[in-house]
Amino acid sequence: MTQQKVDLNTPDGMGRLAALYRYAQVGRCVNGVAHDINNLLGAVLxxxxxxxxxxxxxxxxQRMLDNVLEAAEKCASLVSALTAIARPERESQDMVDLGALLREMSLLRDYAFRNGRISYELILPESTPSALVDGPKLRWIILYLLLNAEDAVADAEAGARIIRVELSSGSGGFDISVWNPQVTDLDPETVFLPLNTSRNTGLGVGLFLARDLAERIGGTLTLDPRKGFTVHLPGVSSG
Known part of the structure; x- marks a missing residue:
């Protein structure tokens, strides 16, 4: 993939920035709408x-009512995952179930993966660990990496539209790896630079922000062509 530098002083660069701003305004509406949806779902349930x-x-x-309950509960899970990343940023340190967090973030992209015919695999250990970590920031890191992988494979041939996320033991903690076949073409030295992108519509800030957030929560984000993008979280309790 050919990387390009986005120039915000050009009409193309400003157009990309304007698109990003529009998306941000949608995010401002999410919490209020989600609150109302939760109230309506409560009545349905x-x-x-x-x-x-x-x-x-x-x-x-009885079978039809069971289907109604199942659909309402899945909708509630989607709303919960959405509100978890839409809250205003604040410092947080809580014990976070890493497996549950990864399943939650995967749920947000489930429709997009199916619609894009992307093969998605989430690999978790039998007993998923918990980490004392800033959960909201970790959610954003994972979401940035999932969106980056989704964009990377969007135009690939069917057999190469693969995204694999794996939670595993790391040195003094745990690793969360997000891999897709396109990572072998990336330069580990430049891929995290801001405004550096291989897409014609992107701004090239997702990976830059993901690494910044990883460092702010005491972890690291690196690129290894064999494992993909890896978030290392130190001091994890298997709880």
Whole structure:
């Protein structure tokens, strides 16, 4: 992939910046909308459970109500994942289930992966560890890496549209690796530079921001063509 430097003083650069600003304004609306959706979902779940208690409910009726509950619960999970990254930034240190966090972030891109015919694999250990870490910042790191991988394979042939995320033991902590076949073409020295991109519409800030966030939470973000982009988190408790 050929890297290019984005010049914000050109019409093309300003157009890319304007597009990014528009997306940011959508993010400002998410929390309020998500709050209302959660209230509506609460009513759906509560009334569906009440209907299930009605006598004379047929087996087919019970099955349909189970489907309603399953759909509402999945919708609630999506809203929860979305609000987790849409909250205003603040310093945070909590015990975070790394497996649950990765599943949550994967859920946000599930539709895009299916729609783009991208083969996605999430590899977790049998017992997923917990880390004392800034959860909101780690969520953004993972999301930036997933979006970067998605963009990288979007135009690849069907057999090369692959994204693999793996949580594994690292030196003095745990590693989260995000790999796709295109990483072998990247230069580890320049890939994290701001405004450096291989896309015709991107700004080239996602990887730069991801590495900055990784360092701010006491970790690192590196590129290894064999493993992909790897977030190292020190001092992890397997809890």
């Amino acid at each position: 509560a009334y569906t459970e009440l209907v299930q208690l009605e006598p004379g409910l047929t087996e087919n009726g």
